[in-house]
Amino acid sequence: MAAAKRESVLAAATELFLEGGYDRTSLARIAEQAGVSKATLFKQFPTKAALFEATVLAAGAASDPASIVVPAEDFRAGLVTLGRAYAELVTRPEMTALMRTVIAESPRFPELRERTFDFGTLPVLAALGCYLRDAHAAGLADIDDPDAASAQFLGMIASSVFWPRLVHGTWSITDEEQERVVVEAAQTIVARYGAR
Incomplete structure (x- = not known):
């Protein structure tokens, strides 16, 4: 389940970062689009920079x-x-x-x-x-x-x-x-x- 949630978060983050850039993309919006709680997102990615890095590496x-x-x-x-x-x-x-x-x-x-x-x-x-x-x-x-x-x-x-x-x-x-x-x-x- 954790792997599926991570994939969902990375997919949502990729889409939103490409759509709105780094500045205009909030972690709350990514969590909402990925269908996970903010707590789940922060557990895997404590900062927006860490999530952005993971997004680039996943791509x-x-x-x-x-x-x-x-x-x-x-x-x-x-x-x-x-x-x-x-x-x-x-x-x-x-x-x-x-x-x-x-x-x-x-x-x-x-x-x-x-x-x-x-x-x-x-x-x-x-x-x-x-x-x-x-x-x-x-x-x-x-x-x-x-x-x-x-x-x-x-x-x-x-x-x-x-x-x-x-x-x-x-x-x-x-x-x-x-x-x-x-x-x-x-x-x-x-x-x-x-x-x-």
Whole structure:
């Protein structure tokens, strides 16, 4: 029952945050729309900032990590698979809208600005970190700092797939262009870290 209530709260919060922004969305309104008491909501999410963070992370964790089948013996193919999953994640409309809200609202709300969103818990990002460490251990790659390599890889994808969409609401990229971005990012990481 607790899991069902949490899902209901997160669904209501997502809808209301996207509709009214962080400032104009009250916890009482979220509780009402979710069909739970304010006490139930506060028990799981003691502050609006904590609920907003959970909303963003839930939007990013909506896919099943088990559905990402990563080729273990081919470093480049594994990166392409994970890069595609990341591109799909950051192009979800609700993810873009929620991140736009974070950027727009955080200067005015210290409690939101001070939260450190634990994006590393998102299935795609966790899978990438594991994959890079495993590739290093298996001798497929020489990666002393998997976090830096991960940031480099995801940054190459986000700079073409996510950030323009975030800044320019009407901007778009074709599936073919997105695939080329992912493949070229994977090739760059292989050139830098692939085993010689």
